[in-house]
Amino acid sequence: MKKIRTRNTLVAILLLSALLLASCGTAAPTASSSPAASESAATESAAASTEPAASESTAPEAMEEMEISISVWDVQNSFPEGDMDEIAKMVADKFKVKLTPVNVGWGDADEKYNTWAASDQLPDVIGAIAHVGQARYFQWIEDGVVRALPADVSKYPEAAKLLQLPEVTAYQVEGKNWFLPRATYGDPAWWAMDRGLIVRKDWMEKLGIAEPVTEEDWINMTTAFAKKDPDGNGKDDTAGFTPQAAWILTSQGWPGFGYTDTRWMKGEDGNYIQPISGEKTFTMMKFFRKMYQAGGLDPDFATLENNQALEKFAAGKTGVLGRQTSPKHLKAVMDAWVKVQPDKDFADSVMLMSGPKVEDNYTRFSEMSYWSESYFNVKVDDAKMDRILQLYDWLYSKEGMYAMMYGIEGKDWKMENNAITLLTPVDEKTGLHTATSVLYPFTSAMGYLAAWTGDLVQYEDPSIPDTIRNMAVKERDMRVSTWKDPQINWSVQAINVPEKQEMAAVKFGDDWVKFIMESKDKNEDELYKAMKASWDANGYAAAVEAVTREAVAKGY
């Protein structure tokens, strides 16, 4: 009896151990529980092959349905619970695809992708990423995380046009393209409007402030906004200048200090540096430090998240907002504004400004014709790649863009005299058309999967009020025609040296924020000296040397 009991106990122990081990084992990934790319038998060959599958003229009805996992910022918004909307159905039928969203947020996309890359769990389409030319871009290619695009893309004319752009071909590795660019502006000069200052004109008038010119004027104005109760509610509840995020400070948000952003530029000594580390940025940061100490810079600026700054401005709690100022972005501010202050006209209350001109001219914010990219899991085989390229090609086309922006032709919009007329319902209170993303949730994130559709069409977008568009167009034309182009050499940005990876943890922006907030009695020159020493010790000096050496060797 005792023996039997002992045997039973042993069996129970073994069973429990087996159960524990089994439950902790690696399960095969499934589409619903894991972001991993759907399995493909041709994993290895996909990496090597660059030719699309033979589906040259396959009609949709003859195509087999294919499941594609897609990841882009907030993609879950495009796939709400319940039935698919009309546009989602149309896309599914047109391309015979079942799209599975794999969500990432604006704040965690990089971390999620890094974790999934390390655990072989990336989705088919890796869309929330902007790392071209950075260390991780080359690492993913070298380690076989992503696949190359087909060499012949003539079947996809819209995509082919983009892939021929010099700022795309500059990043070819082994003569192949590895990503589809997220098209942003037809003319890169229009990036000039992607940074700017929206100022409360009515507050200036109320407080009797003339248009500020010098650094001192700006500090005085922002301080007055914070301390002189510009909204007249008798409370100390307003801020002076609130940047959307701390990076606005260095990324040409205040363009009068020269080029202070992160792109590698040739310095006076011939070395290629990231100007965010340089003397011009130091001069600018001393200005912000003064503004912060005077109370003009929002004391919360270092910890603001997402749209907090925008909401603060829209609610009348700050006088200067630092963010994008193109029509689409101005409309985003206005949309938030009309909810909180419906009686106060937005366009009458604000104006666009550029900060003090410390150098002889303002320097524009500049980027390539695209911002951010889509990559494709190495497990995506040629047949699936073909289907994905078809989808992207359509999204790049006018037909696709209009569907994403305005809905269904004839029902939600029509073309009249070469211009779009919206047929969607108008809100009585705000006078604005119902957003397409409300009518068709599918368009909300899918609308920017291939291209920043809203940015591309914003200067013609009929859903944006003329007052705002005119304000932005006037400013854009002035900036494009008179401001300095920083002349960024994209080939230098594409230089791949291991030293770039080793300095990846250097956080210039964080250090500048700390510099601004350091106590008044600390010596600024010494703080800057210590910061530079820390950057160099953490790999920046080695990266400067390596990038310069490589740039000289390549004759840039």
Place this chain on the structure above:
Amino acid sequence: MELSRNGAGSLRKNRSGFGRTLRKCVEHRYLLFMLIPVLAYYLIFNYAPMLNLETGGILMAFKQHRLTKPFSEWNWVGLKYFEMMWRKPDFWLAMRNTVFISFARLLFEFPMPIVLSILLNEVARTKLKRFFQTVFTFPNFLSWILIVGIMRDLLQVDGVINGIMTAMSGNQPYNFLANSEVVSNYLMLILSNLFKGIGWGSIIYLASISGIDPSLYEAATVDGANRWHNIIHITWPGIRSTAIVLLILQCGNILNGGFDQIFNLVNGVNRGIIETIDVYIYRYAFQQSMNQSFAAASGLFKAVINFALLMAANGLARRMGEDNLF
């Protein structure tokens, strides 16, 4: 002859020793049975990943990690990543922060659950005692994300605390969440950790206190002892051995410093003050450079130091005649 007799005796002794152990194991088989999940946890989640050569395991620190290539194709790099770690000022900054924060925790956080358990023990009404115990224990079940959310509402520049402070003093609001002052940051860490963990930490002491023979208190009261005397001469000696064991275990955690809490509170401004090794490793592995091998080297270094500290604390406790782990 003598030798063989001794040898046989020793063998018999060993056999009987082994037999006795076996007998004890059989006798306490149900207790041992309960140990299996814990052992399985450590084997599966701590030792198996270290020894898993498919993903690199502990050897990742000595090879160059490649994302999709098999371990056999990774290049051996020797101590390259340890040298890199040695050279990086931000590693030493994180190391310094970890040690300082852990000592601050030992000094200010460690005694608090003991104090709370003694205070709770002094509450005479059972219902009231249970109420307080529940109130203090509840925050342990909240995630750090939630607690940091509450902290943001309370501590941000236009938050509740600043509202009260500025109304009372007329001074400028203070940015508790983003500043590089040591005292303010440490206070924030310690107080929030106490809020979350003090009740949970006191449970083990309350269990020890409940094991103290009530007749000791009765006898002491008859002899004229007051509450303070009872605490000093009966309660504290009753829980001292538990406190020593927990202190030793805490020493083995000195380089841990608390990941979740700090990960949620760290930002560009306070990074130099509160970033600990664990957050630093995560940053290198997943946030910025994706340098898994470097992160593995830093993690291995940390584990070795932690183990050494644990052994040292255990040895010290043994020498001082206190209870120890092994």
